[in-house]
Amino acid sequence: MPEARRPYRSTLRKSQARATRRAVVDAARDLFVELGWSGTTIDAVAARAGVSRKTVFTSVGGKAALLKLALDWALVGDDEPVPLEERQVLAEMEQQTDPRALVARWAQFVAELEERAAPLAAVLVVAADADPDAAGVHAVSERNRRRGAEFIVKRLTAIDGLRPGVTAERAVAAALVLMDPSIHRTLVSEHGWTRREYADWIERNAVAELLEGDNADGCE
Known part of the structure; x- marks a missing residue:
């Protein structure tokens, strides 16, 4: 009988651990946005999540790890272990053959993503100047953002939608600017755009x- 109950106990422990991790990361995310990098402490995260200081470290890690995971989850929209490149929205864009429709879907995707991630991206920029581990997270984040810009350019190139005379590098640079979290903060956070x-x-x-x-x- 005890053997038959082990899978249940294991599943319950995993569920509890995931819930704790979620609470810790959610608390860290809120505090980073409210108080910034320097104002957020492990003790404050523990208190907000209702766990011990030790639990913060064992479930996630230090401040840089907390910020990384909060940003990772913000980028994809949840804590499922599925990377962004394997998400349905990317598959939809890869299947799109109309350049105009592809750009429209990409723009919507970027807007949704930045709504979740831009506040944390701002914290990461500050953190990168103060903490070596956070600087490493920022470097990876910037590489991933470039990959996102390269994705839309490659898709447009593949369906013969890219404007003649525009090099791939110039197109990637333009896409990077349009994806810049600071633009979201200026237009949406500071000036109230929807x-x-x-x-x-x-x-x-x-x-x-x-x-x-x-x-x-037809572009308005």
């Missing part, structure tokens, strides 16, 4: 910079 207005702005500028004439027609 997510829809922000997505429309990304779309208009992406169409103007990346698409050739016929595909750019």
